Amino acid sequence: MPAAEIQYECHNEFRSDTFTVPTPAMIASVATCSVGDSVYKEDKDTLALEAKIANMAQKEAALFCVSGTLSNQIALRAHLNQPPHRILCDFRGHVYAHEAGGLATLSQAMVTPVIPSNGTYLTLEDIIDNYIPDDGDIHMAPTKVVSLENTIHGIIMPIEEIERISYWCRENNVKLHLDGARLWNASAETGVSIADYCKYFDTVSLCLSKTLGAPIGSILVGEKRLIEKANHFKKQNGGGIRQAGMLARMASIAVDENFSKLHQAHLYALDVAKFCEANGMTLECPCDTNFVFLDPKKVKINPSVLAACAKKNDVKVMGNRFAFHFQNSLVAIENLKKTLLEAYQDSLANPYVSRGAVRLYRSVSQSSESTVVSPEDHKEKK
Ligand SMILES: Cc1ncc(COP(=O)(O)O)c(C=O)c1O
Numbered sequence: 001m002p003a004a005e006i007q008y009e010c011h012n013e014f015r016s017d018t019f020t021v022p023t024p025a026m027i028a029s030v031a032t033c034s035v036g037d038s039v040y041k042e043d044k045d046t047l048a049l050e051a052k053i054a055n056m057a058q059k060e061a062a063l064f065c066v067s068g069t070l071s072n073q074i075a076l077r078a079h080l081n082q083p084p085h086r087i088l089c090d091f092r093g094h095v096y097a098h099e100a101g102g103l104a105t106l107s108q109a110m111v112t113p114v115i116p117s118n119g120t121y122l123t124l125e126d127i128i129d130n131y132i133p134d135d136g137d138i139h140m141a142p143t144k145v146v147s148l149e150n151t152i153h154g155i156i157m158p159i160e161e162i163e164r165i166s167y168w169c170r171e172n173n174v175k176l177h178l179d180g181a182r183l184w185n186a187s188a189e190t191g192v193s194i195a196d197y198c199k200y201f202d203t204v205s206l207c208l209s210k211t212l213g214a215p216i217g218s219i220l221v222g223e224k225r226l227i228e229k230a231n232h233f234k235k236q237n238g239g240g241i242r243q244a245g246m247l248a249r250m251a252s253i254a255v256d257e258n259f260s261k262l263h264q265a266h267l268y269a270l271d272v273a274k275f276c277e278a279n280g281m282t283l284e285c286p287c288d289t290n291f292v293f294l295d296p297k298k299v300k301i302n303p304s305v306l307a308a309c310a311k312k313n314d315v316k317v318m319g320n321r322f323a324f325h326f327q328n329s330l331v332a333i334e335n336l337k338k339t340l341l342e343a344y345q346d347s348l349a350n351p352y353v354s355r356g357a358v359r360l361y362r363s364v365s366q367s368s369e370s371t372v373v374s375p376e377d378h379k380e381k382k
């Protein structure tokens with residue numbers, strides 16, 4: 001049943017599902033967790049979590065990491081040998097767009113950021129049209145890894161396309177990584193198991209701290225030898241965790257207790273997506289899972305006006321993306337709709353034209369110390 005009453009501090013949080021919080025059961029479990037040193041692979045709860053997720057993914061090994069960024073970056077580095085080399089991904093891919101340039105520093109890799117020709121997800125044709133073969137041309141950095149993301153912007157990548165890409169990569173000696181931060185959401189919506197998604201990839205990074213509600217952590221799965229190498233890069237970059245048991249135990253409970261709640265978040269998102277479309281607000285992409293993206297080219301809402309309306313209606317938002325999770329409350333969902341409608345109605349009279357690179361995570365939000373302004377203060381310069 002959806003949470004009508006307010007159960008969680010983050011019930012009105014729509015900036016991201018990274019704001020989900022540990023449940024009481026997770027917090028209580030810490031009292032009895034193991035306290036071994038996980039750098040020496042001696043923490044029982046960490047080993048148990050890694051074994052559980054490796055089994056779920058039907059992969060040889062798994063590695064508990066403090067973040068999805070670390071999990072992605074050490075996986076991609078472990079696939080690579082020495083430059084010149086290149087990674088191909090979606091131009092929106094987190095590994096390229098939001099991991100602080102890690103591909104340049106840790107992997108010294110060139111990146112081919114590809115805009116999907118269908119506007120939604122990468123196809124094999126998109127990859128082939130942008131792939132640089134390792135054919136001895138000394139002008140080029142050859143493509144050694146393709147990094148996909150599923151879901152990407154909440155969009156579910158069809159498994160038939162994943163299969164085509166996987167087959168081609170294996171035929172062409174290209175490694176295939178999946179940023180599966182929200183693969184849980186894809187699985188919850190399609191019914192395709194985590195293992196049936198993972199079988200197409202050499203490595204998969206699964207986040208535990210977002211849609212599932214764990215306080216910290218991601219898990220990287222893959223072949224034992226690759227995971228051991230990734231662990232080397234994990235330690236090199238300060239990712240070794242001593243008594244990780246308390247984090248691993250909470251993450252394990254998150255998988256057991258919250259995976260089944262993801263569909264509710266998707267229903268929240270779909271409700272708001274339909275509300276937006278019914279009121280003239282165009283979506284930037286389909287609402288497949290737990291994200292609603294408004295098209296900023298057509299819905300010219302002023303971020304400051306949105307922040308002012310959000311503050312008034314006690315919801316937290318940022319940018320043109322609205323994230324949903326199982327800890328949202330129904331009252332907050334209704335307050336979000338009110339917020340969007342008020343800000344949109346203002347934009348019809350005062351359209352806001354943004355300039356510069358899309359900074360999805362840098363917009364004014366309720367939590368920032370920005371000065372809250374009234375809609376009247378923001379009229380488009382004639
Ligand atoms: C698709 C995707 N991959 C990876 C990450 C990185 O995860 P973390 O914030 O734990 O580094 C995020 C951010 O939350 C993400 O949205």
Ligand SMILES: C[C@@H](O)[C@H](N)C(=O)O
Pocket residue numbers: 015016017018094098361
């Ligand atoms: C902020 C960004 O890194 C995060 N992955 C999110 O989706 O909110």
